[in-house]
Amino acid sequence: MPVDTRRVRAPEESQCPLLFVPLLPRGPLRTVAQPEKARVDGRQRSQVDVRPVFARCGLVTQAKGSAYMEAGKTKVLCAVYGPRESERKDDTDMKAGRLVCDFRYAPFSCPKRGTWIQGSEERDAAQALQEALRPGLCLHRYPRAQVEVNVLVLEHDGSVLAHAVTCASMALVDAGVEMYDLVLGCALRQDGDSYLLDPTLAEESGGHATQPEDNQGGVTVALLPSLGQVSGLHADGELRDESVSAAVRACMEGCHRLYPVVRRALVYAARRKAAPPGDADD
Amino acid sequence: MSPMKLCVPGEKLCSAEDCSPGAGTYLRHGQIFASLAGYVLKKSEGEELPVISVIKETEAQLLPDVGAIVTCKVTSINPRFAKVHILYVGSTPLKERFRGTIRKEDVRATEKDKVEIYKSFRPGDIVLAKVVSFSHISLGDVQSNYLLTTAENELGVVVAHSEAGVQMVPISWCEMQCPRTHAKEFRKVARVQPEYLQA
Numbered sequence: 001m002p003v004d005t006r007r008v009r010a011p012e013e014s015q016c017p018l019l020f021v022p023l024l025p026r027g028p029l030r031t032v033a034q035p036e037k038a039r040v041d042g043r044q045r046s047q048v049d050v051r052p053v054f055a056r057c058g059l060v061t062q063a064k065g066s067a068y069m070e071a072g073k074t075k076v077l078c079a080v081y082g083p084r085e086s087e088r089k090d091d092t093d094m095k096a097g098r099l100v101c102d103f104r105y106a107p108f109s110c111p112k113r114g115t116w117i118q119g120s121e122e123r124d125a126a127q128a129l130q131e132a133l134r135p136g137l138c139l140h141r142y143p144r145a146q147v148e149v150n151v152l153v154l155e156h157d158g159s160v161l162a163h164a165v166t167c168a169s170m171a172l173v174d175a176g177v178e179m180y181d182l183v184l185g186c187a188l189r190q191d192g193d194s195y196l197l198d199p200t201l202a203e204e205s206g207g208h209a210t211q212p213e214d215n216q217g218g219v220t221v222a223l224l225p226s227l228g229q230v231s232g233l234h235a236d237g238e239l240r241d242e243s244v245s246a247a248v249r250a251c252m253e254g255c256h257r258l259y260p261v262v263r264r265a266l267v268y269a270a271r272r273k274a275a276p277p278g279d280a281d282d
Numbered sequence: 283m284s285p286m287k288l289c290v291p292g293e294k295l296c297s298a299e300d301c302s303p304g305a306g307t308y309l310r311h312g313q314i315f316a317s318l319a320g321y322v323l324k325k326s327e328g329e330e331l332p333v334i335s336v337i338k339e340t341e342a343q344l345l346p347d348v349g350a351i352v353t354c355k356v357t358s359i360n361p362r363f364a365k366v367h368i369l370y371v372g373s374t375p376l377k378e379r380f381r382g383t384i385r386k387e388d389v390r391a392t393e394k395d396k397v398e399i400y401k402s403f404r405p406g407d408i409v410l411a412k413v414v415s416f417s418h419i420s421l422g423d424v425q426s427n428y429l430l431t432t433a434e435n436e437l438g439v440v441v442a443h444s445e446a447g448v449q450m451v452p453i454s455w456c457e458m459q460c461p462r463t464h465a466k467e468f469r470k471v472a473r474v475q476p477e478y479l480q481a
Contacts, residue, residue: 075323085381136291138308138317173290173291173318174319174340176318176338178291178306178308178317178318179291179292179317179318179324180291180292180308180310180317181291181315182290182292183293218388224292225292226292226293226294226315227310228294256299262290263290264289266319267288267290267318270288270290270319270320270321270338271288273338273339274320274321274338274339
């Protein structure tokens with residue numbers, strides 16, 4: 001029987017070593033619990049305090065619809081193409097359209113320079129984006145068509161997925177794709193007993209942790225505000241269950257805070273695009 | 283003129299008892315919500331309930347009608363039919379590309395079964411055709427397929443390039459000639475309208 005001499009085979013049964021090791025401290029700064037203090041940018045802990053948001057539609061002229069959003073230093077740009085004919089006919093659903101999401105970090109967006117090639121984190125984020133946006137769209141009105149959403153993160157300063165969801169839904173509205181409701185996103189970082197809403201990159205990676213070994217994690221929620229439905233929920237880290245439900249409620253409140261700003265940006269874009277139709281118009 | 287109200291998707295417009303839902307709206311739990319961002323338009327039909335709709339673009343999207351003369355470009359050919367992209371309806375360019383098909387039996391009025399698509403059209407030709415019928419799933423459907431015909435003297439190929447890449451000159455209803463190589467190629471040529479001829 002031919003034997004593979006070039007490769008060193010792994011044992012047949014192997015398990016992840018992390019299962020057997022107790023939780024390691026994550027860095028020299030964080031082994032000591034730090035006293036609870038206010039956040040670096042002056043916002044409060046454990047309160048629904050989102051960063052001020054700048055949102056505009058219609059930035060990318062070549063796309064059907066587009067939106068640009070800034071929240072603090074996080075900058076996200078989204079362009080929407082479609083509905084247009086699906087390229088792949090093999091798994092096209094004849095009754096409803098399809099949503100295709102693409103999520104990318106610009107190489108200059110993170111502290112460490114990345115590449116233009118899509119990494120696994122970006123693919124996961126694209127999948128999460130697709131799951132969050134899908135319930136908001138009336139895809140049954142566009143059979144055999146596909147809507148493409150391309151998100152580009154220009155600067156990563158925390159809660160990127162949440163802002164990408166909001167930006168993508170604004171771009172979809174700008175493109176004229178029929179939707180049941182806007183999809184707004186909000187993220188939260190749980191730090192021991194307090195939480196930080198709309199965390200910056202430093203807060204998200206646990207740099208300002210007060211209780212580094214207990215109840216650390218992040219939660220991102222995508223909400224349809226008028227219908228009161230949560231379309232996406234992502235959590236990572238180790239969180240207590242009551243913290244998760246409190247975090248989801250706080251994120252939903254954060255989304256409601258975002259709603260007036262997003263609405264104003266969309267109304268402004270709609271008014272700028274077309275003059276009001278005359279009374280005799282059909 | 284009273285200012286028109288703007289809305290975004292998800293906004294509640296009115297109850298289903300007051301109006302009936304039109305374009306850009308949807309019905310849920312007996313309430314009408316907007317599904318587009320635009321101006322809210324309420325039209326009274328008379329005896330029936332007024333129709334409430336959301337208008338995003340003021341100009342109506344032009345769709346080719348049955349019997350309209352359209353200008354299209356051949357994208358692919360097949361022994362049974364030719365697939366085209368409809369570019370203009372009459373003289374207005376379309377914003378969206380619609381797809382059309384010219385079947386083998388719709389190429390000519392006479393000798394329909396002896397038609398060879400390869401000798402009538404080639405990919406890249408600009409063709410004048412007339413709409414016979416179309417199949418839409420819904421109005422403004424992306425994948426609408428139009429059935430076209432060129433079975434008239436004035437319909438057919440207007441612009442074609444030879445294999446050398448030069449625009450050809452029509453010499454008869456079924457042939458075109460390349461001015462550089464003088465090679466003749468078969469096409470179903472449209473008869474030039476007398477008003478466009480400069481004698």
